[in-house]
Amino acid sequence: MSATQALRRTALYDEHVALGARLVPFGGFEMPVQYGGIIREHDAVRRRAGLFDLSHMAQFELRGSRVGEWADALTINAVSTMKPLQARYNIFCNPRGGSMDDVLFYRLPDRWLLVVNAANANKMWPYISSHAEPEVRLTNLHGQRALIAVQGPRAVEIVAPLSDLDVASMKYYFCAEGHIDGAAAIIARTGYTGEDGFELFLDGADAPRVWRKLLEAGAPHGLEPAGLGARDMLRLEAGMPLYGLELAEDISPPAGGQNWAVKMNKPQFVGKEALAEQLAADEYARIAGIEMEGRVPARGGYPVFLGSRRAGEVRSASVAPSLGNRNIGTVLVDKEAAAVGTKLDVEIRGARHSATVVALPFYRRPS
Amino acid sequence: MSQPQGLLYSKEHEWLKVDDGVGTVGITDYAQNSLGDIVYVELPRVGQQLAQHASVGVVESVKAVSDLFTPISGEVVEVNPALEGDPALVNRDAFGGGWLYKVKVKDPSETSSLLGPDAYEALVAEGAH
Numbered sequence: 001m002s003a004t005q006a007l008r009r010t011a012l013y014d015e016h017v018a019l020g021a022r023l024v025p026f027g028g029f030e031m032p033v034q035y036g037g038i039i040r041e042h043d044a045v046r047r048r049a050g051l052f053d054l055s056h057m058a059q060f061e062l063r064g065s066r067v068g069e070w071a072d073a074l075t076i077n078a079v080s081t082m083k084p085l086q087a088r089y090n091i092f093c094n095p096r097g098g099s100m101d102d103v104l105f106y107r108l109p110d111r112w113l114l115v116v117n118a119a120n121a122n123k124m125w126p127y128i129s130s131h132a133e134p135e136v137r138l139t140n141l142h143g144q145r146a147l148i149a150v151q152g153p154r155a156v157e158i159v160a161p162l163s164d165l166d167v168a169s170m171k172y173y174f175c176a177e178g179h180i181d182g183a184a185a186i187i188a189r190t191g192y193t194g195e196d197g198f199e200l201f202l203d204g205a206d207a208p209r210v211w212r213k214l215l216e217a218g219a220p221h222g223l224e225p226a227g228l229g230a231r232d233m234l235r236l237e238a239g240m241p242l243y244g245l246e247l248a249e250d251i252s253p254p255a256g257g258q259n260w261a262v263k264m265n266k267p268q269f270v271g272k273e274a275l276a277e278q279l280a281a282d283e284y285a286r287i288a289g290i291e292m293e294g295r296v297p298a299r300g301g302y303p304v305f306l307g308s309r310r311a312g313e314v315r316s317a318s319v320a321p322s323l324g325n326r327n328i329g330t331v332l333v334d335k336e337a338a339a340v341g342t343k344l345d346v347e348i349r350g351a352r353h354s355a356t357v358v359a360l361p362f363y364r365r366p367s
Numbered sequence: 368m369s370q371p372q373g374l375l376y377s378k379e380h381e382w383l384k385v386d387d388g389v390g391t392v393g394i395t396d397y398a399q400n401s402l403g404d405i406v407y408v409e410l411p412r413v414g415q416q417l418a419q420h421a422s423v424g425v426v427e428s429v430k431a432v433s434d435l436f437t438p439i440s441g442e443v444v445e446v447n448p449a450l451e452g453d454p455a456l457v458n459r460d461a462f463g464g465g466w467l468y469k470v471k472v473k474d475p476s477e478t479s480s481l482l483g484p485d486a487y488e489a490l491v492a493e494g495a496h
Contacts, residue, residue, distance in 0.1 A: 022403075038429045039404045039455075229403070229430060295451065297407050297427050319406040319429060349425070 010055035011146045011204035015211050019225055027118025029056035032227040041230035042321055045193050049152030050226030051214055058121035058142035059201060060128065062112040066135035071105065071112075073269055074131060076253055077261045082107045087173045087190050089261055091253045092124070093271030097278055099247040099256060100127065106175050106188060106201075113186060113201065115147070117243045146207035150214060151197030151234075153365075154221040159198050162217060163187060167198065181213045192231060194238025194363055233318050236328065239289065239361025245300065245315045246287045246330055254279060255332075257287045257360060285312055288338040289362060290346070292327035293354040298346045304331045305345040305352065311337035314346060322363045329355075369488055370395070371462050375478055376487035377420070377438040382462065383481060385472060390439050393466040394426065394457060397491045402428040405454045409435075410446045410468050417441060417470060419477050424467075426457070439477055441470035 007030045016023060021032035032053065034041065044050050062071070068080030077090040086107050092100040101120040106113040116124045121142050132138055150159055156168050165178035165187055175188035183206035191197040202210060215225065232242065239257075241247045247256040252275060254262060262275060278284050292298055298317040305311055312333030320328045329346075331337075337344060340359050345352040374382045380398035384391045399405065407427040417423050417437040424435040446468045449456055457465035482490065 033430070034403060037404055233429065295407055296409070299432060325406075 008056075008143060010053055010143075011207040012053040012055060012148075012211050015208055016053065016225075021225070021227060024228075026228055027056045027121070029118060031056055032225070034227040034229045035225045038227070038229035038233060039319075039321055041224060041226035042233050044222060044224040045152045045195055045226055045230060045234055046322055047153070048222030048224075049150060049154040049158055049197075049218055050193070050230065051211070051218065051223055052149040052151065052226050052231060053211070054147040054149055054199070055143075055145070055204065055207065056118040057147055058116045058118060058124070058140070059145045059147065060114040060116065060125065061139040061141055062114055063110070063137045063139075064135045066133065067112050070131070070133060070136045071114075072266055074128070075103075076263060076269060076271070076275070078263050078266065079105055084109055085174050085176055087175050087188050089258075091247065091258060091261060092127070093253065093269070093275070094249060095271055095274060096250075097252040097271040097274030098249040099243070099251055099253055100124065100249065102241060102243055102247050102258070104190060106186065108175070108177060108186065120243060144204055146202055146204045148200045148202070148207060148211055148214065149191055149193075149197060150200070150218070150223070151191045151193040151226075152195050152223070154218075154223065155195070155197040158214065158218040158221050158223055159187070159200075162213060172196075181210050183210050185210075192238075192240055193234040194240070194361065195234070195365055232316075233321070236316050236318050236330070237320050237322050237361070237363035239363075241287070242316060246332075251287070251332065252278060252284065255284050255286045283335060285332055285334050286338045287315065287330050287332055288340075288357045289360040290314075290329050290331050290344060290355040291323075291358050291362075292329070292346065293356070295327070296348055296353050297327045298329045298348065298353075298355070303347040304333055304337070304355075305347065306333070306337040306342065311344065320362060328362050330360075331355075331357075370484040370491070372484055374462070374484065375438065375481035376484070376490075377436065377481055378490065379420075379436040379438075381436060381438045383438045383478070385439075385475070385478065388472050388475075389444065390441065390470050390472045391466050392438060392468055392470065394435070394461055395487070395491075396461045397494075399458050399461045399465070402426060402431065402433060404429045405457045408450045408454045408457065408467065410450070411437075411443045413443050413446060415443045417443060419480075435467070437470070438481055439470060439472055441473040443468055444471050445469040 071079040186201040302314040317329030342357040
């Protein structure tokens, strides 16, 4: 995006300003990166609850009798087998098997909701539109519809009294249509933090009132507004990929650690042949988790070595408050360097620092 | 907001307090607030000779790596031992317990190129726009 292109604002922009948020450009929108501090917000989500504005993410509505089959041909995971009110993670691949975007499908009684990354919205809308067929009608609601997430162990206690749905009984990766504080909403038990929680899809016009109500009702539970900085730290601890880092046009779903979502038993989908070759050869560079030995943090782009050989680079990195403030990260490295237990070196300002490949996720919530 | 009296300031947002020829150096409250949660501080070594305005270390926050410049020339005589285990001390007490290192000042006249509290406050106010 060029610097001169005007940044968009979500329906909650004024709320962020009033809360003293630090705003940064992200995915074409002016978004809160932090309010009270990234680590503080991270801790609120892990211990109590956090409130996120994710309205920058693009919401597309899909209608018609053939949406499931249509989407099955464009994505790696199974769509037509989704039950009503189910949510499912998925990835659109390019013909080379690279990842165009990682997304969520929500199946509603009379339509589907497709949520794509903000940074990819201007790529994905023309792409899916160009594949439209008479039985699949697409509506772009990006910027019009809002998305508020309540994430953390106290999320049920905060959302339940404000909703007419039995959200406590809602299963993980399911959703329902109902109301939140009187506003019509799709309420889904999904998230990107590794904690329990809900994502609330609602009209932008209702979003500021619902946001303020959630802040007020959540305050006694220790809920705090949380920005994109905390979200990135939380998702990395939880081992979830961020598009552009662990997945990209040249990083396939298997390379990005998302092989579980590839359904090779589907008759055909974009990228299937390339993925089949890649999986058979099993020689692709891949994402692995690392823990640094010392106190020096790794950063995206730092070179990674296996012995004297350059094996790849760091993609994401952060201090991990949920892991005793150890420095963690993901690396994109060749197969040999990606095995759990392998000792690697990360080059930081000209010096080598030891790291060990560990299994993902780094953090799993206590069940 | 005003800046603490009795300190000198650099345009790179370091502070310097000179007592009996020894200068204590830190980053300002404005700097720590701009950086956000500080997770690692790389300091010069005791005995190292520093040249005014040279890059002598780094401060890393959750989101960014920032160079640390020295506001004065001299030999490092002490580094803050508390920061290795608790770098966030710089966030909590930038002008006090979060000091970074001390130098034996080589040339006291160098302080003339630094800013007083009012001039630094004006610089910060300008940058905040």
